[in-house]
Amino acid sequence: MLSKSNLQSLLFLAVAVGITLLFLTGQVGGVLSGAGLPAYKADLFAFLAIVSVAVVSLAFGGNKTMIMIGGTVTAFIVLTAFQDSMVRYMTLGAIFFAIGAYGMVASRNAVRMLMSIELMINAANINFVTFSRAVDPEHLGGQLFAIFVLTVAAAEAAVGLAIVLAIYRNMATVDMEKFNLLKW
Template structure:
């Protein structure tokens, strides 16, 4: 059996779903952030696979994936900074206890 485009697409769809499930069901803000990173990486797999199979010469998808990774790093940095700010003010990162305002 050779590994083709569908395998990559199915893998990334599964990863995206796992990440989405984690993002909406987990209570720890850091774990939610990690789930979101999984979703972004699932998109990266799609992009790179499509780049390889659909536009092998132009490599648009690979360039896109590099930009996504760069922005994801910035998002993670900002997210962790905000989580630290929250931890300082209320000693928890549990999103169900971060409920000063109605969700």
């Protein structure tokens, strides 16, 4: 359990949590304003610090999954702790969107790509509902838009999966790297 890479990533998590705590207790902001930088940018600096620590510990061979998850969670807390609630929800939506985009580009399985698309659609839905709550609480335009998004996503999933099944039946694979029939 406690292999070298796991130790590395635990160390990273400790550093990240430390930076977060420093930031949350106002230490980072104080130091930065002492150095002449505007305090409202403190969260961006804390974010950059976490990212750089993550890159360093990845370079020294930490456990990738733990570092990515821990880094994202701490960065999310740092970026949103002193924002108003609307920005908070939408930042979470942006994180889902980025994760979905990553899965979309990186995955080889066609069904996993569809799953990533669903994740991105849901991220967009979070933003719609947040706008509906914050900007338009009387008419609920955002929620209605989200309902239509839900409908279209259902149709998309049905047709997409049917296409994947048809491809699987013809090619006996769902690996995106092997669908190269149209490659000159």
